[in-house]
Amino acid sequence: MSMLTKIRMKCHECPIRHSAVCASCDEDELALLEKIKTYRQYEAGDIILWRGDTLDYVASVVSGVATLGKTLSDGRTQMLGLLLPSDFMGRLGRQHIEFDVTAATDIVLCCFERKKFEQLVLTSPQLSRRLLQMALDELDSAREWMILLGRKTAREKIATFLHMLLKRRQITPADVEVKLPLPINREQIADYLGLTLETVSRQMTRLKSDGLIDIIDRKTLLVPSPELLKNASGDEDE
Amino acid sequence: MSMLTKIRMKCHECPIRHSAVCASCDEDELALLEKIKTYRQYEAGDIILWRGDTLDYVASVVSGVATLGKTLSDGRTQMLGLLLPSDFMGRLGRQHIEFDVTAATDIVLCCFERKKFEQLVLTSPQLSRRLLQMALDELDSAREWMILLGRKTAREKIATFLHMLLKRRQITPADVEVKLPLPINREQIADYLGLTLETVSRQMTRLKSDGLIDIIDRKTLLVPSPELLKNASGDEDE
C-alpha cells in the first residue's frame, strides 16, 4: 500500500453525504461524526482487511469499489458483495471480520474508529435506525443473490450482474444506450456469480452476438437497451 | 387453515423468551410487548404469507418451522431461509413482503401488529439494538449460504445443511451419535440448496453408504459423528 496525498474533506462537501450511513444525521450528529472520521486510500489490488483481522475501524466507501469475499480451504472463492460508493463496511459488536475485503479499484474510505462509532450509535437514534435500514437492505440484496446463485443459468447470471451495475450507477431511462464501466475483471465476476472465468467470457461474447451488449474494451461495455438486458436476467417483471 | 385451540401464554413461560427478538427486553418492555402480542397457528403446508401481501404483522416463531422462499416466473424456486423457533419474520418499515412464507410443519407464531411494534421499537433501545443484531446475524447466514450455493458440490451442500440443522438444534458433543429430525422434505431441501430433489436423494444415499449418516425414515436421520459430517461440508475448520 503506497502513500498517497492525504485527503481532507468536510462532511458537507462529501459526495456520499446523503446516501451513506450518515444520510439521516442532523447537523449535531454530523459534527460528532466529523470529529472521529479519517480518510484512507488504497490502490487497486490492495487487501483492505483479511479474514480474522481485528476490526478497529468501520467505514463508508467514498469512491471506488471494494469486494467482500471468502475463500474455502481448497481455494474456491465466492464473492459475497461489491462495496460501491456509500456502502458501509464493518459489523458492529464484532471484534473480528469474517471476510476478506479487497480494493478492486483505487478507493477512498471514510473510516470511523469502531469503539467510538459504537458509542455514538448508542446515543443517536438516527444513526442506529439508518444502520438497521442498511443492514436490512443488504439482507435483501444477499437474498436476491441467493436466487441468482442457486437457480439462474450462466447467461442469466451475467445479465443480472450487468443490469445490477446499471441500476446502481444511476437512474437511466430503460431504453437508452448507456456506457457501462466494469469495476472488476472476469475472474472477479466469476467469483461473484459462482462461475468460472471462461464461462463468464463465453456468455459475454454470447450476449454480444445476441446484441444485448457491445464490448468496447475489457473494462467498458455499451448497453443498447437496459430493458432487453433485464429481460435476459430471468427476473420476473416487477 | 383449520381452527385449532387458541393459545395463550405468559411471556415468562415462553420457550423462546431468551432467544427471540424480546431476548434483551426488561420487565417493562416485556409488559408492553405482552399487550400487543397474539398467537397464531398454522398447519404444515399452509401459506402464511404470499409475496406481495400487506405486512400487517411481524412475528416470532415459537414452535415449528417455516420456510422463506421466492419463485421465478418460470417456476424455479429458491428457498432463502428456514425459520426455526425464535427466528423473526417480517421487515420493519416495509409495507409488503418480498417472499413467500410457508409453514413446513405445524407452527405457532407470536405476532405483533406491525405499526404498534414499530412504535415500540422507536422508544425501546433494547429492542432496536436486538433487531439490528438479529438482522446482522441473518446477513451472516445469508452470506454463508451464498458460498454454499455458489461454490459447493452437491455432496458438500447436503453435509452442510445437515450439520447446520444439527448445530441449530442443540449443543451436542461433536463425536456422539445424534438423532436428527428433518423438518422439510427432499424437494424443499433441494430448493434450499439449489439442487434437484433427485440429486438430494442420490447424495443422501451416498452419505449413507459412506457411513456419515443413517436413514431411519424419510424424516429422521441418525448422525454417528457430527464431526465427520462437518469434514464433508467443505468448510475450513474454524
Next chain:
DNA sequence: CGGATGATTGAAATGACTCAAATAAAGTGG
C-alpha cells in the same frame, strides 16, 4: 387394500467446468 404422495434409482442429455492453446492488451526497461 388401494390410491396418493414422497423417495429412490436408472439412463441419457446437457450446461458448465477443466485443461490447453491462441490472442489481445498492458506494463517495463532499454
Next chain:
DNA sequence: CCACTTTATTTGAGTCATTTCAATCATCCG
C-alpha cells in the same frame, strides 16, 4: 517508441457433475 515480458481475455475440445425424463419402490392414510 519499440521489443519483450507479463497478465487478462478469448476460444477450442473433451470431460464430468448435475439435471432431465422415466420408472420403480416405499410409505402414509383413509
